[in-house]
Amino acid sequence: MTTALWSFALVVGLLTLTPGLDTALILRTSALGRRRQAWGVVLGIQTGTLIWGTLTSAGVTALLTASQVAYEVLRWAGAAYLVWMGIGMLRNRGGEAAVEEEPAEGGFGYGWRRGTLTNLLNPKVGVFYVAVLPQFIPAGAPHFAAGVALTCVHVVEGVLWSTVLVGFAQVLRGWLRKPAARRLMDRVTGAVVVGFGLKLAFD
Secondary structure (H helix, E strand, O other): OHHHHHHHHHHHHHHHHOOOHHHHHHHHHHHOOOHHHHHHHHHHHHHHHHHHHHHHHOOOOHHHHHOHHHHHHHHHHHHHHHHHHHHHHHHOOOHHHHHOOOOOOOHHHHHHHHHHHHHHOOHHHHHHHHHHHHHHOOOOOOHHHHHHHHHHHHHHHHHHHHHHHHHHHHHOOOHHHOHHHHHHHHHHHHHHHHHHHHHHHHO
16 A cells, blocks of 8 residues: 555646646735635645545546546536636736735635635546546555545645645735736736636537
8 A cells, every 4th residue: 555655646746746727726816915715725626636536436436437428517517617717817907906806704715615616627637536546546455445545645745735836926925016916917817717718628
């Protein structure tokens, strides 16, 4: 089990370090000074990862590869959500309104919901787990327990890397106090999110 754990940690570690939608959301939220909301996004993303890993360990996510309809429904729902979220960022005017867009109270919950939905509505995460996770479960090991344990490794790596991203984003806060800089951050992140949504829809 130890060898499998380290091998899986290497694979998902490289995946975690690859810039993508999660990185863009964490950097954008944290750089705008919404620290509590940024940690909500981080833990929401990892909640989604844990759910995908648990469902895969239980054999549920195999439906995504067995049922074209199930995959397509989830894919289009995820694409619509990402495009909607990205357009919202593109339409944000920045300035003081951007800071007050989400109230300080409940900022963590808002971020958690956004991170969780972003992860769960991406069927490629489920397909990744279906394809990769079983390969690292040793023969004879309890399938469900071993799968969840490996998923927790992915979650820990995700939290550690997100800590680095949040810390890095704090460096940008001084520059982002300028309304024009906030607008630029929203434009860039919004374009990235819409791009991921369109890629998910038409890939």
